[in-house]
Amino acid sequence: MNGTMNNKLFAQTAEPARDLASLRIETPPVTLREMALDRLRDAIIAGLFNPGQRLVERTLCDQLGVSRSVIREVLRHLETEGLVETAPKQGPIVARIDWRQARQIYDVRIALETTAVADCARNADSKTKEKLKAILQDLDRNSRKNDALTILTATTDFYETIFLSGVHEIAWDIVKRLNSRISRLRVMTLSTTNRTVSGPARMREIFNAIERNDPDAAAAACRAHIEEAARIAQSLLVPVDQPKL
Amino acid sequence: MNGTMNNKLFAQTAEPARDLASLRIETPPVTLREMALDRLRDAIIAGLFNPGQRLVERTLCDQLGVSRSVIREVLRHLETEGLVETAPKQGPIVARIDWRQARQIYDVRIALETTAVADCARNADSKTKEKLKAILQDLDRNSRKNDALTILTATTDFYETIFLSGVHEIAWDIVKRLNSRISRLRVMTLSTTNRTVSGPARMREIFNAIERNDPDAAAAACRAHIEEAARIAQSLLVPVDQPKL
DNA sequence: CGTCGTATTATGGTATACCATCATAAGGCA
DNA sequence: TGCCTTATGATGGTATACCATAATACGACG
Numbered sequence: 001m002n003g004t005m006n007n008k009l010f011a012q013t014a015e016p017a018r019d020l021a022s023l024r025i026e027t028p029p030v031t032l033r034e035m036a037l038d039r040l041r042d043a044i045i046a047g048l049f050n051p052g053q054r055l056v057e058r059t060l061c062d063q064l065g066v067s068r069s070v071i072r073e074v075l076r077h078l079e080t081e082g083l084v085e086t087a088p089k090q091g092p093i094v095a096r097i098d099w100r101q102a103r104q105i106y107d108v109r110i111a112l113e114t115t116a117v118a119d120c121a122r123n124a125d126s127k128t129k130e131k132l133k134a135i136l137q138d139l140d141r142n143s144r145k146n147d148a149l150t151i152l153t154a155t156t157d158f159y160e161t162i163f164l165s166g167v168h169e170i171a172w173d174i175v176k177r178l179n180s181r182i183s184r185l186r187v188m189t190l191s192t193t194n195r196t197v198s199g200p201a202r203m204r205e206i207f208n209a210i211e212r213n214d215p216d217a218a219a220a221a222c223r224a225h226i227e228e229a230a231r232i233a234q235s236l237l238v239p240v241d242q243p244k245l
Numbered sequence: 246m247n248g249t250m251n252n253k254l255f256a257q258t259a260e261p262a263r264d265l266a267s268l269r270i271e272t273p274p275v276t277l278r279e280m281a282l283d284r285l286r287d288a289i290i291a292g293l294f295n296p297g298q299r300l301v302e303r304t305l306c307d308q309l310g311v312s313r314s315v316i317r318e319v320l321r322h323l324e325t326e327g328l329v330e331t332a333p334k335q336g337p338i339v340a341r342i343d344w345r346q347a348r349q350i351y352d353v354r355i356a357l358e359t360t361a362v363a364d365c366a367r368n369a370d371s372k373t374k375e376k377l378k379a380i381l382q383d384l385d386r387n388s389r390k391n392d393a394l395t396i397l398t399a400t401t402d403f404y405e406t407i408f409l410s411g412v413h414e415i416a417w418d419i420v421k422r423l424n425s426r427i428s429r430l431r432v433m434t435l436s437t438t439n440r441t442v443s444g445p446a447r448m449r450e451i452f453n454a455i456e457r458n459d460p461d462a463a464a465a466a467c468r469a470h471i472e473e474a475a476r477i478a479q480s481l482l483v484p485v486d487q488p489k490l
Numbered sequence: 491c492g493t494c495g496t497a498t499t500a501t502g503g504t505a506t507a508c509c510a511t512c513a514t515a516a517g518g519c520a
Numbered sequence: 521t522g523c524c525t526t527a528t529g530a531t532g533g534t535a536t537a538c539c540a541t542a543a544t545a546c547g548a549c550g
Contacts, residue, residue, distance in 0.1 A: 072503095073318055077324075089542070091502055103412070301532095334531095334532085335531090
């Protein structure tokens with residue numbers, strides 16, 4: 001692994017060019033760093049590392065097969081994202097989440113998502129509505145699988161469509177980042193108390209309000225959606241003093 | 246500069262311990278990286294580097310007197326914060342800001358700050374109110390200096406007090422980070438069209454609403470405060486196509 | 491037997507060396 | 521003279537070497 005490995009996994013699945021921009025040879029500046037970043041972030045989000053677990057740099061080097069330079073820059077990135085904390089004199093650990101933080105994250109999400117949803121209800125074009133409808137139908141079709149990950153993905157798509165239907169990339173970025181910090185919570189929440197049913201139901205409420213261009217109702221439904229998730233999260237997080245999670 | 250310089254600026258002004266925690270010997274893990282991070286961030290915010298300007302790693306090494314490892318980790322951090330962009334194959338540059346982004350940032354600020362302000366109006370204790378009042382009085386006293394930086398600092402203190410009077414550290418973190426991305430804009434905004442007068446006036450409106458525990462009025466005043474800033478920013482940013490700023 | 495001191499090791503902090511690539515400039519050929 | 525080719529330098533990407541420190545374990549001394 002000495003920098004002289006460049007002929008790697010670029011499948012180059014050259015789709016037929018839809019426009020001139022996509023004609024470009026897919027430049028592969030997929031730096032090691034970016035790959036390592038995605039891998040490690042996914043691993044943390046997926047719960048492969050436990051909160052509070054130490055992330056020893058040299059160990060990560062072996063596990064990811066890259067050098068410490070890469071690992072350290074990745075850790076800096078994840079630190080800024082809030083997924084990793086670095087205790088002075090002890091190095092990086094996977095960030096812990098407690099109810100105090102989680103509650104704040106849900107609060108920020110409420111503030112940002114209700115805004116985006118209301119805006120979408122005001123301005124959504126038919127194409128956006130179609131897309132939202134398709135996502136929900138897909139979800140219905142697969143709902144009997146009760147697959148937490150499927151629902152999570154669909155929920156993400158749903159809100160992404162809403163955010164990006166307006167000019168809200170920055171807000172969406174923030175929400176995405178916050179969600180990654182409570183990812184474990186989200187999965188646990190979904191695995192609990194019929195959330196696999198109520199979640200999609202709430203989303204349908206939001207969609208209905210958007211379809212009939214009712215910003216206030218849409219915002220209210222969105223708030224209800226998040227508050228419900230927050231309540232479940234609280235029940236998971238608060239009872240024990242400093243929960244394992 | 247070879248890592249063997251440790252005996253530096255720890256004034257160790259040991260105040261009489263107010264509690265057990267503050268008894269701890271102030272550990273000085275002020276790493277080179279942290280210092281470099283603050284320096285570089287401040288330099289960018291202060292406008293020492295122009296937007297779009299290339300940040301050549303080896304040059305920064307000389308300018309800050311540290312090695313490339315440090316510089317690169319700092320750049321990763323600032324990149325995640327949004328202050329630095331890294332063009333593929335060309336390296337990092339100071340992030341540019343256009344009106345599309347700025348408008349979004351003002352939108353997020355409105356969503357978060359109105360929430361915090363309303364919350365503060367609902368729950369603020371007398372101590373918080375006193376502190377807010379003191380900040381405004383200080384501002385009045387110095388207002389004839391018309392010093393943009395003074396007003397900016399006071400504004401920051403004002404909102405920080407509001408955010409932290411409730412449990413909103415995370416939201417405040419987000420707002421701080423967003424503000425750093427529009428720092429130049431904020432300074433320019435303040436230097437324009439009597440903003441040095443209207444800004445404090447708006448803040449006093451907010452304070453009055455908080456003092457009489459009127460969340461809706463407080464939120465409305467806050468929204469007006471930010472919208473006004475946004476309007477000024479727009480007038481600065483939009484006329485020219487891709488402004489120099 | 492307990493406690494204190496010392497040696498060892500693990501870890502993060504820092505600096506530097508090397509490589510691939512891209513932009514630019516210089517030079518040769520038509 | 522103009523364009524194409526080639527050499528060179530600048531830059532970021534990556535790996536590694538070295539150092540300081542903190543935690544741990546082990547041994548000596550009381």
